[in-house]
Amino acid sequence: MAEGGAWNERMCAVRVYNFSAGPAVMPLEVLEEAAAELADWQGSGMSVMEVSHRGKAFVACAADTEARFRSVMGVPDDYAVLFLQGGATGQFAAVPMNLTAAGDSIDLINTGQWSAKALSEAKKYGLDVRVVADEVASKYTSTPAAGSYTLNADAKYVHYTPNETIGGVAFGYVPETGDVPLVADMSSMILSQPIDVTKFGVIYAGTQKNLGPAGMCVVVVRRDLMGHARTDTPTILEYSGMAANDSMLNTPPTFGIYLLGKILAWIEVKGGVDGIAAINRAKAAALYDFIDGHPFYSNPVALDSRSIMNVTFLLADPELDKQFVSEATAAGLTNLAGHRSVGGMRASIYNAMPREGVDALIAFMADFAAKNG
Amino acid sequence: MAEGGAWNERMCAVRVYNFSAGPAVMPLEVLEEAAAELADWQGSGMSVMEVSHRGKAFVACAADTEARFRSVMGVPDDYAVLFLQGGATGQFAAVPMNLTAAGDSIDLINTGQWSAKALSEAKKYGLDVRVVADEVASKYTSTPAAGSYTLNADAKYVHYTPNETIGGVAFGYVPETGDVPLVADMSSMILSQPIDVTKFGVIYAGTQKNLGPAGMCVVVVRRDLMGHARTDTPTILEYSGMAANDSMLNTPPTFGIYLLGKILAWIEVKGGVDGIAAINRAKAAALYDFIDGHPFYSNPVALDSRSIMNVTFLLADPELDKQFVSEATAAGLTNLAGHRSVGGMRASIYNAMPREGVDALIAFMADFAAKNG
Numbered sequence: 001m002a003e004g005g006a007w008n009e010r011m012c013a014v015r016v017y018n019f020s021a022g023p024a025v026m027p028l029e030v031l032e033e034a035a036a037e038l039a040d041w042q043g044s045g046m047s048v049m050e051v052s053h054r055g056k057a058f059v060a061c062a063a064d065t066e067a068r069f070r071s072v073m074g075v076p077d078d079y080a081v082l083f084l085q086g087g088a089t090g091q092f093a094a095v096p097m098n099l100t101a102a103g104d105s106i107d108l109i110n111t112g113q114w115s116a117k118a119l120s121e122a123k124k125y126g127l128d129v130r131v132v133a134d135e136v137a138s139k140y141t142s143t144p145a146a147g148s149y150t151l152n153a154d155a156k157y158v159h160y161t162p163n164e165t166i167g168g169v170a171f172g173y174v175p176e177t178g179d180v181p182l183v184a185d186m187s188s189m190i191l192s193q194p195i196d197v198t199k200f201g202v203i204y205a206g207t208q209k210n211l212g213p214a215g216m217c218v219v220v221v222r223r224d225l226m227g228h229a230r231t232d233t234p235t236i237l238e239y240s241g242m243a244a245n246d247s248m249l250n251t252p253p254t255f256g257i258y259l260l261g262k263i264l265a266w267i268e269v270k271g272g273v274d275g276i277a278a279i280n281r282a283k284a285a286a287l288y289d290f291i292d293g294h295p296f297y298s299n300p301v302a303l304d305s306r307s308i309m310n311v312t313f314l315l316a317d318p319e320l321d322k323q324f325v326s327e328a329t330a331a332g333l334t335n336l337a338g339h340r341s342v343g344g345m346r347a348s349i350y351n352a353m354p355r356e357g358v359d360a361l362i363a364f365m366a367d368f369a370a371k372n373g
Numbered sequence: 374m375a376e377g378g379a380w381n382e383r384m385c386a387v388r389v390y391n392f393s394a395g396p397a398v399m400p401l402e403v404l405e406e407a408a409a410e411l412a413d414w415q416g417s418g419m420s421v422m423e424v425s426h427r428g429k430a431f432v433a434c435a436a437d438t439e440a441r442f443r444s445v446m447g448v449p450d451d452y453a454v455l456f457l458q459g460g461a462t463g464q465f466a467a468v469p470m471n472l473t474a475a476g477d478s479i480d481l482i483n484t485g486q487w488s489a490k491a492l493s494e495a496k497k498y499g500l501d502v503r504v505v506a507d508e509v510a511s512k513y514t515s516t517p518a519a520g521s522y523t524l525n526a527d528a529k530y531v532h533y534t535p536n537e538t539i540g541g542v543a544f545g546y547v548p549e550t551g552d553v554p555l556v557a558d559m560s561s562m563i564l565s566q567p568i569d570v571t572k573f574g575v576i577y578a579g580t581q582k583n584l585g586p587a588g589m590c591v592v593v594v595r596r597d598l599m600g601h602a603r604t605d606t607p608t609i610l611e612y613s614g615m616a617a618n619d620s621m622l623n624t625p626p627t628f629g630i631y632l633l634g635k636i637l638a639w640i641e642v643k644g645g646v647d648g649i650a651a652i653n654r655a656k657a658a659a660l661y662d663f664i665d666g667h668p669f670y671s672n673p674v675a676l677d678s679r680s681i682m683n684v685t686f687l688l689a690d691p692e693l694d695k696q697f698v699s700e701a702t703a704a705g706l707t708n709l710a711g712h713r714s715v716g717g718m719r720a721s722i723y724n725a726m727p728r729e730g731v732d733a734l735i736a737f738m739a740d741f742a743a744k745n746g
Contacts, residue, residue, distance in 0.1 A: 002536060009551075010457060014418050015412065015413065015418045015419070016418035018418075018419050018423055018424075020419075020423065020425045020428075021425070022425070022624065022628055022635070023422060023423055023424060023425060023426060023624065024423060025419075025423055026420060026422060026423055030413065031411055031412040032412065032418070034411060035408045035409075035411035035412060036408075038404055038408035038411065039388065039401065039404040039405065039408060040388065041389075044389070044707075045387050045388045045391075045396075045705065045707070045709065046388070046391050046393075047404055049399060049400060049585075049586035049587075050391055050393065050397060050399055051391075051393060051396060051708075052393045052396060052708060053396060054632055055393075055588065055708070059456060061729075063567055067593055074601050080604065084456035085459045085460065085588060085606070086458045086459055086463075086609040086610070086623075087458065087623050087624055088623070089608055089623035090458070090607060090609045090623075092607075092608070093607035093608065094607070095610070097607075110566075121607070121608060124604060124605045124606075125605055126605075144479075160598070167380055168738065170546075195495060206624060209623050212422075213422035213624030213627065213628045214426065214624045214625065214628070215458060215588045215589070215625075215627070215628065216588070231497060232497045232498055232499075232605075233497075234459075234463060234465075234466035234467070234470075234494070234607065234610065235462055235465070235494060236459040236460070236462055236463045236466070237607065249462070250459075250460050250461070250462035250463075250586045250616070251395065251460055251462075251579060251581050252587065252588075253458075253582075253586075253587055253588030253626070254586070254587050254588070255586045255588065255628065256588060263730070273443055281650060285374060312443075319681070332415075332418065332613075334419065335424075335425060335428070336416075343478035352516065356450055
């Protein structure tokens with residue numbers, strides 16, 4: 001099993017390398033800090049989970065998290081940053097409720113199960129949902145080339161999924177949508193590489209991959225797009241009210257906001273998103289290079305569409321899948337089975353997965369192939 | 374400051390008595406357990422926050438939490454138990470979306486700001502919302518007597534708030550609604566005393582008072598009331614889909630589910646809801662008796678409507694309010710200021726507030742009055 005590095009041995013003797021697609025690995029330093037102060041936060045004699053969200057201490061904590069997020073991601077002032085509940089699935093409904101009226105049209109690029117879910121939810125809202133590019137024929141192993149599809153100028157927004165967690169497919173570019181707001185579900189790639197926020201109308205991301213535990217969704221929304229929600233939009237999903245109340249119109253998920261702040265501080269130490277991106281690219285390149293160079297392993301994704309967060313791969317003999325997963329788990333490399341809908345393997349190597357974890361996986365894969373290939 | 378009892382001194386030298394209305398005090402034993410295993414849950418080498426919600430370990434954890442909740446609260450099989458996001462505010466929208474169509478009528482009993490918020494959200498959904506009893510004239514210091522108001526037989530449901538956190542007002546009875554489903558926001562009193570679940574159609578409760586940290590809402594819904602939601606109900610708020618998928622149609626708030634399980638186990642050790650209720654009644658009686666017997670303090674709430682969870686009180690001289698809060702905080706008795714809308718003081722004494730905390734508060738109050746009264 002993998003050694004826990006600087007981990008305090010009285011609390012945890014060993015940590016594994018956890019390749020879960022989400023909820024997913026978090027930085028060990030963040031877990032250590034949270035554990036140490038779980039019952040006494042800032043010397044208050046209370047847990048951060050026990051204090052009022054309207055008290056001075058927590059209001060300062062939430063403001064710090066938002067400021068760090070804005071700084072790390074590069075979010076301009078004309079965008080609101082919201083900390084909401086309901087995950088990306090909540091936003092599948094919130095985006096049409098906030099940005100459209102019944103009878104409107106929207107464009108959607110379909111590159112996998114997550115964009116398909118966004119499509120399915122949007123259809124509840126009386127919209128003409130036009131799938132302008134559909135990668136289902138490729139079994140979701142590619143993204144459409146820029147310029148290969150036509151967007152509609154009358155669309156209220158264009159929705160896409162920059163990184164599809166299940167297929168391990170990612171866009172190598174940001175679609176140009178002119179005056180039509182671009183909406184992106186960044187759940188599985190947010191803060192993994194630099195993004196020009198000004199190209200987007202709405203960015204949302206469930207927190208359980210790169211931003212902390214499950215139970216929160218970060219929403220970045222251009223302010224001029226707020227204030228036009230349908231009148232029956234639930235308060236918890238309505239952007240302008242949440243923005244006007246610093247996401248505290250109701251009790252926010254305080255522990256998630258607190259942990260996100262710590263994760264952002266950890267990213268800062270790593271050199272910000274630029275620093276993390278360099279590490280991420282090197283991790284992914286090492287793994288893809290190994291897969292491409294080894295006859296026992298293969299990756300089905302088009303070269304220009306490979307995710308640096310979710311690396312899928314197939315064994316030459318699928319009969320060995322179970323054995324692979326079982327031996328990997330025993331070796332401290334957990335949650336490598338591919339999504340149940342596609343099979344094979346998947347190594348999710350989010351920001352918090354250290355390079356050492358990828359190297360350990362590659363070493364294990366080489367060994368497994370030598371013994372069974 | 375209050376001694377931390379069995380608290381492990383290497384992690385936390387002192388704990389205060391925290392009277393916050395929510396997020397609120399949690400059992401120290403639960404925080405201790407969570408801290409000790411935060412980076413290595415069940416010897417997995419992973420945090421419970423890092424594991425897949427669809428993995429065996431977490432599925433078993435969630436099933437255990439649900440089973441304990443059913444057992445502790447006494448929830449029959451013909452009710453679903455859901456762990457959703459969005460808090461009670463989410464349910465202010467979810468209840469009308471799941472139980473009504475536009476044009477329907479509902480009845481609502483208004484006893485404070487929380488029922489008023491439920492009313493305001495319900496009005497978004499094209500309903501005839503009839504306020505059948507309204508305590509606003511009493512400044513929300515009482516509940517309507519049973520039989521003093523008339524319910525409408527054609528209502529799709531009757532909504533009420535058994536305990537109003539801000540006013541410290543609670544119903545001493547469960548309204549009889551015949552065949553009309555009774556819906557209750559139990560956020561600030563769930564599991565504080567025995568409840569006959571069969572009298573209710575829907576029970577919901579934000580977790581940040583008696584059930585753990587903020588970020589989750591437990592919903593108990595009679596199964597025959599599910600499956601009739603409006604077609605545009607967001608997936609995260611639609612009961613039947615969530616029930617059919619064990620609340621995992623999307624990624625649930627896994628850390629909240631895990632902590633709720635620990636809190637339920639703690640309640641079991643205290644003798645279940647019956648045991649907790651006896652402690653709660655004694656805590657509240659001691660505090661009310663002191664307030665009623667002391668000329669410096671008063672409680673404005675009608676005797677039959679006093680909450681055993683949120684005890685409000687006024688000082689004889691409101692000019693001393695700030696000094697009271699400040700000296701109490703210095704003495705390790707925190708978050709006693711009343712809600713900003715009503716002023717005065719409020720001691721929230723939820724399940725996790727030990728009797729010793731109430732005794733310490735009473736001793737402080739006596740001392741403060743002797744010095745300043």
